[in-house]
Amino acid sequence: MIHQQTQKQIAVIGGGVMGICGAYFLAQAGHQVAVIEQRSNVAEESTLGNSGILSAGSALPWSAPGMRKAILSGMFNQESPNVLNARFSPALWCWMRRWMAESEVQRFRLHTHQMQRLASYSQDLLQQIEQHFQIDFEQSRGLLRLCRNDEELAALDPARELLSECGVSHRLLDSSAARALEPALANAGNVAGALYFPDIGAGNCTLFTKQLKAILQGLGVHFHFNSNVSAIAPHGSRVALQIDGQQLSADAVVCATGSASAKLLKPLGLRLPLHAIKTYTATASVKNYEDAPKLAVLDSSYKVSMARIGSRLRLAGVAEFGAKNMDIDDKALRTLLKVAHDWFPDAANFNSASFWCGHTPMLADEVPLIGHTGVNNVFVNIAHGGSGWSMALGASKLLADQISGLPSEVDLDGLTMARYG
Template identity: 60%
Template sequence: MSEIVIDQELLKPAQRQIVVIGGGVIGMSTAYFLAEAGHQVALIEQRRNVAEVATLGNSGMLAAASTTPWAINGMRKRILSGLFSQEAGTILNARLSPSLWRWLLRWTSTPELQRYQLHCERMQRLASYSQHILLQLQQQCQLEYEQSHGLLQLFRSEKELAATAPLQAMLSERNVAYSLLDGAAAQALEPALATARSVAGGLYFPELASGNCTLFTKQLKSLAQASGVQFHFDLRVDAVEPQDGRVALKIGGDILHADAVVVAAGTGSARLLKNLGVKVPLQAVKTYTATAAVKNHDVAPKLALQDNAYKVTMARFGERIRIAGVAELGATDTTIDDKALRTLLKVTQDWYPDAANYHNAQMWTGHIPMLADEVPLVGATASSNVYINIGHGGSGWSMALGAAKIVADQISGRSPEIDIDGLTLARYRR
């Protein structure tokens, strides 16, 4: 293996050598903000480029206000009923794994309303901060990543719609712009729903958006390169160890030293953190996307959509539609599960049946890192100069920029711009 060299030319007094592990949207955002803060940054990724794992299959949702935990009251019942259904938003791929069953028990423990709202508040606090940063970044850098504005969360029954009362109360309390729509109003707002089978109503968020996360991440890479970030691909970090006030990274037979390290390696983060004695309930959850070419513009959606019943999203990427969702628990492979495919196709047929060539869609499946409470972990660890940015689950892009800015501020000795209570490892020590 060739030696990794970090250019040490013209180091500023406050400048530190920082290594970011992971080239997804989380790691890429972290590297960008560290470079913007004046540090000398290297990003290490075991694939050949950025955005080649979970980010590649990102749903495209930039949905700060509707960023909520997947696990809701009755999740165990949903999982069990899914075992006997042809379609299901959550699939249990049972296997004899004690760690998986412990995680499932924590994830599906009946959420009390107060605790559910607490997790929602933490996620939305971070996502709203991220949305604010993204708007600033767009204005400064004129980024174009096939974005569209407006998100419609759809409900199939009056019972589903009525169950959103606590969420609506929280949105109103936080002054989030949204409208409660009946079925007719939802179809008037999105004419492509004219042929939908059943629309009980929806929540419309005019300020939320969607876009191509892979394209965004690669544009951020270009900005980071211009700021001096060095990229090292096809390298796997085997271990991270604090050493004499710095941090040593073991990469094959080589050792790389840095002033600080940020672990943002997605599902691979648990392996690196375990060696440091940092144990968190991080689980690799398999999820799916299908990307289909638009065939009929007259009935293709203009707004991003969230299907509340199946937890499936649909987003417009220019001349394509991306359908994303399904949480398959316990699967370690990347084969396409027939039930997952049927679920995605059912949602497309129910809402926009003639919009795209769904049966010729490009399929993707991969694993996303999800904590049992679904709230990310950011910031320092007990190991000197080792930081984390992990566990963003299916809402990774919605929270990426805010999480990255928090970590960059902490490493730079600055106070984060938002309250980070509940976002750090301290929540596991209470």
């Protein structure tokens, strides 16, 4: 339902899940919206390799207390949640120092609260969209954060306290209860216990984005594919975009361009501490359905997620720092496959899995950047990191409300450009 009459002409740059969610809420607010995407369809870059995880229980910063020790120890392991690339640059080293400083307990707690505000809000909005449009994007309920030993289980206590503060529903399970809830763990090795999050766990992000695209077309949103935006510049009271040698003018522009954001925003004087972290997924066809998990799973030790998406299993994780190319790192693959074989060894054809890697843009504090840039009518919805889909709808609704001049339904503190002021 459109709540207001058309107010502005708005160009959204980026056809990933962030851009499409933003376009949805802007169209719902009554704006004329055009989505500009360099690929031939939506969801063909980072969204294509999305982990599938939707649970608010996964929306925690990677830079947690103990991060320095974990990264250093992982350097000498054959499998590790983090990979340091040999082409390590001074600029990235400066960024990593800043990133690891954010793992200090109070900073970690602050950023978790900020991310959880978005994730919980997103869950509510997703439920509304799901019910209103009756869409099916292979969604499933429930996420298990599995622990391999008692030490890992005990280490969850601070996170449990923090999640309770944030109002995230969860329950601590012992080994027997975890196996009873997820029978596919029958062939798993050590299951010391788990945290169980009963709300929506996972889904097909690419399918969701394409279904939302169809809804947007019904709302009159225009899509411009195979269109590359090379520059954004103020143009009187409006904003001009250079697209393949031609100029397009709009009342406002939303930059939801993922890894390309820093380059696009730099000429506007916006120098954000944004770095692209390389992440990996492995997708395998289910061969034994009784041995495949019905719940989404997060491995506490290796920070690898596992989601059932229709007849496939998707593993996602491993952060590679310093990578400039799209080569597949052997250490990353070993980590993904180890997690798969440890928990669900007979579930899928893991040896014939298809592998994907892509760049995830992330700020040092890992909190998304939403709203006005301070430059004319240029807005951003970027830097959602590895928990992007779980925060996408909330971030996009907040952005649309800002552009529409409406009050925000969630506290914006720590989510806007003001934190760099």
